[in-house]
Amino acid sequence: MSSSRAVHAVGVAGAAYAASAAGAASVTPRCRPAVIVGPSGVGKSTLLKRLQAEFGEDFGFSVSHTTRKPRAGEKDGVDYHFANIDAVRAEIKRGSFVEYAEVHGNIYGTSKRAVNDVLDANRVCLLDIDIQGSRICRDVGLEVGRHIFIAPPSLDTLRTRLEGRGTETPESLAKRLGNAKGEIDGATTLSWDAWIVNDDVDVAYGRFRETLMPLVEECRAARAAAAERS
Numbered sequence: 001m002s003s004s005r006a007v008h009a010v011g012v013a014g015a016a017y018a019a020s021a022a023g024a025a026s027v028t029p030r031c032r033p034a035v036i037v038g039p040s041g042v043g044k045s046t047l048l049k050r051l052q053a054e055f056g057e058d059f060g061f062s063v064s065h066t067t068r069k070p071r072a073g074e075k076d077g078v079d080y081h082f083a084n085i086d087a088v089r090a091e092i093k094r095g096s097f098v099e100y101a102e103v104h105g106n107i108y109g110t111s112k113r114a115v116n117d118v119l120d121a122n123r124v125c126l127l128d129i130d131i132q133g134s135r136i137c138r139d140v141g142l143e144v145g146r147h148i149f150i151a152p153p154s155l156d157t158l159r160t161r162l163e164g165r166g167t168e169t170p171e172s173l174a175k176r177l178g179n180a181k182g183e184i185d186g187a188t189t190l191s192w193d194a195w196i197v198n199d200d201v202d203v204a205y206g207r208f209r210e211t212l213m214p215l216v217e218e219c220r221a222a223r224a225a226a227a228e229r230s
């Protein structure tokens with residue numbers, strides 16, 4: 001899962017419907033994305049991996065844009081959409097990106113188009129992003145089905161998990177923990193469909209799954225409608 005970028009939204013329980021081209025009386029079920037936010041090390045990837053293992057094709061991830069050069073073996077449109085920095089800046093200004101971040105002089109981000117590509121395939125698009133991305137998503141009017149915040153039981157627990165993961169230098173650990181407090185404080189000022197404390201992972205996964213199930217049902221209905229049409 002992406003480790004440092006993410007999105008959010010206020011959802012309405014139940015299926016979402018859009019008026020079809022045939023007229024207001026007939027409706028087409030459609031998919032909506034879910035935004036998953038939480039400090040680094042809180043367990044987002046852990047929960048998302050379980051979800052994918054259980055549901056597989058019901059979920060999808062959008063392909064991010066990047067302005068860095070492709071590495072050997074990377075395919076445009078598969079690993080990333082490789083793009084020119086001026087073009088990406090212009091699109092961001094136009095409100096075409098739901099989240100973005102500048103990392104070491106390159107921009108990484110998620111376009112509305114990339115999210116819609118997943119939704120058009122009738123999959124719930126999972127956006128694993130940060131609190132800033134979550135704010136942008138709300139500002140650009142992406143119709144998010146669920147905004148979910150994953151919180152640690154405490155900052156001490158978060159430290160233990162990050163240390164246990166064995167991925168951090170003392171500097172990166174200090175930075176992630178420093179950011180976590182600000183992210184949690186910032187999150188309390190926004191609205192969430194679910195605020196899940198990841199203490200016992202089975203309990204947290206149960207709530208995570210339950211929160212996302214209505215979106216899965218929407219996409220299944222959309223797939224069934226598409227199959228009927230074809």
Ligand SMILES: Nc1ncnc2c1ncn2[C@@H]1O[C@H](COP(=O)(O)OP(=O)(O)OP(=O)(O)O)[C@@H](O)[C@H]1O
Binds near residue numbers: 040044
């Ligand atoms: N409920 C839990 N109890 C104990 N350990 C957990 C729990 N959830 C996750 N972990 C462990 O905590 C560590 C961090 O989890 P994970 O990598 O999923 O976090 P993340 O939020 O995806 O982090 P990042 O944003 O940096 O990618 C992992 O080693 C994971 O196995």
